[in-house]
Amino acid sequence: xxxxxxxxxxxxxxxxxxxxxxxxxxxxxxxxxxxxxxxxxxxxxxxxxxxxxxxxxxxxxxxxxxxxxxxxxxxxxxxxxxxxxxxxxxxxxxxxxxxxxxxxxxxxxxxxxxxxxxxxxxxxxxxxxxxxxxxxxxxxxxxxxxxxxxxxxxxxxxxxxxxxxxxxxxxxxxxxxxxxxxxxxxxxxxxxxxxxxxxxxxxxxxxxxxxxxxxxxxxxxxxxxxxxxxxxxxxxxxxxxxxxxxxxxxxxxxxxxxxxxxxxxxxxxxxxxxxxxxxxxxxxxxxxxxxxxxxxxxxxxxxxxxxxxxxxxxxxxxxxxxxxxxxxxxxxxxxxxxxxxxxxxxxxxxxxxxxxxxxxxxxxxxxxxxxxxxxxxxxxxxxxxxxxxxxxxxxxxxxxxxxxxxxxxxxxxxxxxxxxxxxxxxxxxxxxxxxxxxxxxxxxxxxxxxxxxxxxxxxxxxxxxxxxxxxxxxxxxxxxxxxxxxxxxxxxxxxxxxxxxxxxxxxxxxxxxxxxxxxxxxxxxxxxxxxxxxxxxxxxxxxxxxxxxxxxxxxxxxxxxxxxxxxxxxxxxxxxxxxxxxxxxxxxxxxxxxxxxxxxxxxxxxxxxxxxxxxxxxxxxxxxxxxxxxxxxxxxxxxxxxxxxxxxxxxxxxxxxxxxxxxxxxxxxxxxxxxxxxxxxxxxxxxxxxxxxxxxxxxxxxxxxxxxxxxxxxxxxxxxxxxxxxxxxxxxxxxxxxxxxxxxxxxxxxxxxxxxxxxxxxxxxxxxxxxxxxxxx
DNA sequence: GCTTAGGATTGG
Numbered sequence: 001x002x003x004x005x006x007x008x009x010x011x012x013x014x015x016x017x018x019x020x021x022x023x024x025x026x027x028x029x030x031x032x033x034x035x036x037x038x039x040x041x042x043x044x045x046x047x048x049x050x051x052x053x054x055x056x057x058x059x060x061x062x063x064x065x066x067x068x069x070x071x072x073x074x075x076x077x078x079x080x081x082x083x084x085x086x087x088x089x090x091x092x093x094x095x096x097x098x099x100x101x102x103x104x105x106x107x108x109x110x111x112x113x114x115x116x117x118x119x120x121x122x123x124x125x126x127x128x129x130x131x132x133x134x135x136x137x138x139x140x141x142x143x144x145x146x147x148x149x150x151x152x153x154x155x156x157x158x159x160x161x162x163x164x165x166x167x168x169x170x171x172x173x174x175x176x177x178x179x180x181x182x183x184x185x186x187x188x189x190x191x192x193x194x195x196x197x198x199x200x201x202x203x204x205x206x207x208x209x210x211x212x213x214x215x216x217x218x219x220x221x222x223x224x225x226x227x228x229x230x231x232x233x234x235x236x237x238x239x240x241x242x243x244x245x246x247x248x249x250x251x252x253x254x255x256x257x258x259x260x261x262x263x264x265x266x267x268x269x270x271x272x273x274x275x276x277x278x279x280x281x282x283x284x285x286x287x288x289x290x291x292x293x294x295x296x297x298x299x300x301x302x303x304x305x306x307x308x309x310x311x312x313x314x315x316x317x318x319x320x321x322x323x324x325x326x327x328x329x330x331x332x333x334x335x336x337x338x339x340x341x342x343x344x345x346x347x348x349x350x351x352x353x354x355x356x357x358x359x360x361x362x363x364x365x366x367x368x369x370x371x372x373x374x375x376x377x378x379x380x381x382x383x384x385x386x387x388x389x390x391x392x393x394x395x396x397x398x399x400x401x402x403x404x405x406x407x408x409x410x411x412x413x414x415x416x417x418x419x420x421x422x423x424x425x426x427x428x429x430x431x432x433x434x435x436x437x438x439x440x441x442x443x444x445x446x447x448x449x450x451x452x453x454x455x456x457x458x459x460x461x462x463x464x465x466x467x468x469x470x471x472x473x474x475x476x477x478x479x480x481x482x483x484x485x486x487x488x489x490x491x492x493x494x495x496x497x498x499x500x501x502x503x504x505x506x507x508x509x510x511x512x513x514x515x516x517x518x519x520x521x522x523x524x525x526x527x528x529x530x531x532x533x534x535x536x537x538x539x540x541x542x543x544x545x546x547x548x549x550x551x552x553x554x555x556x557x558x559x560x561x562x563x564x565x566x567x568x569x570x571x572x573x574x575x576x577x578x579x580x581x582x583x584x585x586x587x588x589x590x591x592x593x594x595x596x597x598x599x600x601x602x603x604x605x606x607x608x609x610x611x612x613x614x615x616x617x618x619x620x621x622x623x624x625x626x627x628x629x630x631x632x633x634x635x636x637x638x639x640x641x642x643x644x645x646x647x648x649x650x651x652x653x654x655x656x657x658x659x660x661x662x663x664x665x666x667x668x669x670x671x672x673x674x675x676x677x678x679x680x681x682x683x684x685x686x687x688x689x690x691x692x693x694x695x696x697x698x699x700x701x702x703x704x705x706x707x708x709x710x711x712x713x714x715x716x717x718x719x720x721x722x723x724x725x726x727x728x729x730x731x732x733x734x735x736x737x738x739x740x741x742x743x744x745x746x747x748x749x750x751x752x753x754x755x756x757x758x759x760x761x762x763x764x765x766x767x768x769x770x771x772x773x774x775x776x777x
Numbered sequence: 778g779c780t781t782a783g784g785a786t787t788g789g
Contacts, residue, residue, distance in 0.1 A: 217783065219781085221780085255781095380789075402786080422786070422788055
């Protein structure tokens with residue numbers, strides 16, 4: 001049985017295994033480690049059982065954190081739990097609403113309904129043999145789970161003293177007298193992370209207070225950084241054993257003495273009281289718990305924590321000093337006294353952020369997870385902090401204390417925010433790694449989860465059984481400002497551009513990058529003519545060149561007489577010059593051969609007639625005029641032929657078998673290999689790992705969602721391409737301001753003249769944005 | 778061997 005009912009009154013019967021550690025629902029994040037963990041909560045909702053087929057059931061329930069603290073919103077305490085298989089049915093039959101349950105062997109997923117139902121951003125999934133449920137019927141008290149053991153952050157299980165007689169006595173801070181060696185408790189009001197002294201040790205400087213409001217300075221000395229108090233923020237509670245009281249500069253302070261020990265606790269009322277230490281052996285009693293509770297409550301009432309020093313990137317202002325809670329994405333050593341940290345907290349700064357560019361090979365880690373460099377803060381860490389910074393691994397969660405936001409303005413670039421952690425320890429300057437499960441990281445985890453939500457992940461969620469479409473996810477995706485998305489269904493992992501560059505072709509990759517530059521800048525030059533037969537590529541002749549060819553042809557015109565066509569003459573705009581119109585069909589004007597007209601005249605006539613073929617006569621026969629000009633005009637459309645692949649025929653006869661003329665039969669009759677319109681652009685892409693020259697060619701039409709042939713005749717579509725490129729690479733913008741593109745890239749080789757070149761092409765990708773054509777610019 | 782620091786910014 002995977003479900004066991006625990007009889008709380010009896011000491012026999014099933015028990016929750018002692019090796020399991022409780023994880024509190026408010027602390028759960030997508031990245032929480034669930035092995036050997038349990039969640040305890042009250043069943044507050046049971047949905048109807050979904051019966052898929054034999055022994056295959058799904059049951060959705062909502063569990064509320066057991067004995068939640070006040071003021072914790074349901075978004076933290078109430079979590080969706082989905083049971084699968086037999087367990088679902090068993091749970092339905094065994095567990096009643098209001099029962100308290102302990103769940104183990106679960107996995108965590110992102111709740112697709114979090115925004116809609118306002119519950120926890122994660123959900124728990126219980127499936128398979130690993131999953132177990134312990135039920136405490138009704139809301140009976142459940143001894144054996146909450147008080148007999150507690151665990152610290154290092155996983156050490158600590159026995160709780162049942163003996164009420166206190167082993168240690170703690171001296172109130174007001175009673176400290178120089179010369180005493182005492183144990184003390186206090187609330188931290190100022191702290192510095194451990195720093196190297198001129199002596200042999202590291203020193204932590206703190207100021208603490210207690211109910212007497214006396215403020216006492218503390219100096220903790222130890223050669224080992226890990227033996228120093230782990231203080232994360234003002235308001236944290238500290239317990240010091242064996243400190244020596246001194247008198248200095250008119251006030252009392254304490255210094256650690258031989259055999260000292262230190263514990264710290266989160267100072268927030270209502271959070272679990274978990275002693276924080278690297279020590280494997282320490283004493284911790286119910287009395288300690290009460291002291292921490294008391295000090296927490298007192299500090300809260302004193303409003304000691306009134307002004308939180310941590311500021312999100314979104315609220316950072318130039319020149320500000322602040323504490324930043326963030327995740328390290330990448331780092332690079334700049335020089336001996338400076339290390340660059342690229343960090344993010346998932347929020348977007350209101351000011352443009354400086355991107356300190358470093359060579360990809362010098363960068364450890366990647367900023368590719370961040371959906372836009374405008375989410376990535378570049379932090380320059382100086383002098384004494386370099387030692388700590390160098391030890392950091394990308395992915396680590398950090399708090400940076402007394403970070404300085406500096407507006408960098410040069411004459412050429414607009415101002416950008418850069419962040420400096422200056423040398424020294426003034427104002428508590430420093431860095432500290434935050435444990436992954438730190439309560440201080442809840443907000444950050446949530447923000448990062450929202451920012452990194454991708455379409456594919458959304459599909460992985462068990463949306464079907466939730467009966468709620470993940471609208472919220474779509475909404476989030478809209479906000480991501482991805483200016484191009486892949487349309488392929490390859491499940492390739494996204495890689496840095498440097499990987500693409502270093503691979504052996506042929507390969508296919510998914511990348512996320514920005515457009516550094518593109519060519520041609522004059523977008524009409526992106527429109528090309530391509531021969532599907534010989535693959536030759538031609539520029540589209542401009543009207544001036546075309547006009548000159550027509551002009552030349554007029555000069556040598558000698559109208560012939562054709563037995564197979566009716567020939568008429570029009571007066572041209574010039575005195576005496578005639579234009580010949582040959583109609584192969586008496587009664588149809590769908591196809592006419594035109595001779596002796598200027599380009600302007602051809603265009604004018606083609607406005608009203610469907611198919612115009614410019615020709616020149618050779619006695620009784622007729623040939624297309626010249627392959628450097630269109631062989632066919634259809635209204636605004638111009639059709640060109642390939643100079644190399646066409647074998648132009650002299651028309652000596654013309655029988656009309658076609659009911660309707662269009663370019664294909666006309667080109668066949670004339671012996672012309674028609675050219676196709678195509679779009680060709682070069683885009684230089686860039687990400688943190690470097691840059692890459694790519695072509696937009698085979699799938700260029702897909703990218704812009706146009707056909708090249710339509711672009712050739714539509715000012716509106718030309719504007720659309722212009723608009724798209726302006727969006728990808730706004731004129732005058734810095735790279736940080738440009739949107740990100742999610743691209744599918746093919747790497748291949750092209751053999752030319754005995755040499756092979758590696759090429760990169762963007763495939764299967766569409767630019768995003770309004771699909772209606774924007775107003776003409 | 779028994780000190781070190783003893784809060785307090787403008788700077789790459």
